[in-house]
Amino acid sequence: MKKILLAAVVALFATTAWAQTPGNWAVGPQIGVYANTGAQGAVLGIGAVGRYSFTDNWRIQPSLMGICKSGCSIDLSADVQYLFDVAPDWKVYPQAGLSANDIGGWSCGIHLGGGADFSVAQNWDITAGLKWIIQTAQYHKNPILINVGACYKF
Known part of the structure; x- marks a missing residue:
């Protein structure tokens, strides 16, 4: 499982290496x-995200998260986000997407949420x-994911 997780992280970073257009x-x-x-209570996840902006306001964000619970678990997801400029350095966005994870058994799901970016x-x-x-798993709850991170823009 660790080899699969490492290979997925490498693949995520490799897809961003050939970016040609700044921004x-x-x-x-x-x-x-x-x-x-x-x-299980709250579960910590550590991972990486990639973002591709195909217009000034629309972007897609695939991510891979290693879930730190008994054993090693993964969460693969892809979100579509629409950016609103709140201030020169602030952006907020609603998001919707698809995911697959193995928190308590493999399941697929959709997710809804939002977030904010601040340029530092x-x-x-x-x-x-x-x-x-919102997952397809029958015997466990639908988790709420709270995340923080940083992004380097090419």
Whole structure:
């Protein structure tokens, strides 16, 4: 499982390496807390995100999160986000997407949420988000993911 997780992280970073147009790609680390997971309590996740902006307001964000619970688990997701400029350095966004994870058994799901980006330097953003993951798993709850991270913009 560790080899699969490492290969997926390498693949995520490799897809951003060939970006040619400045401002369209971003990549960075992310930490998340999965709340409302049932008897397990809150679960910590550590991973990476990639972002591709295909217009000024629309972007897609695939992510990979290693979930730190008994054993090693993963959460793969892809979100579509619409950015609103609140201030020169602030952006907020609603998001919707798809995910697959093995928190308590493999399941797929959709998620809804939102987040914010704050520019701290010319090419760096600090990000925070919240999303509710509605899963197909029959015997465990739908988690709420609270995450923070940073992104380097190419």
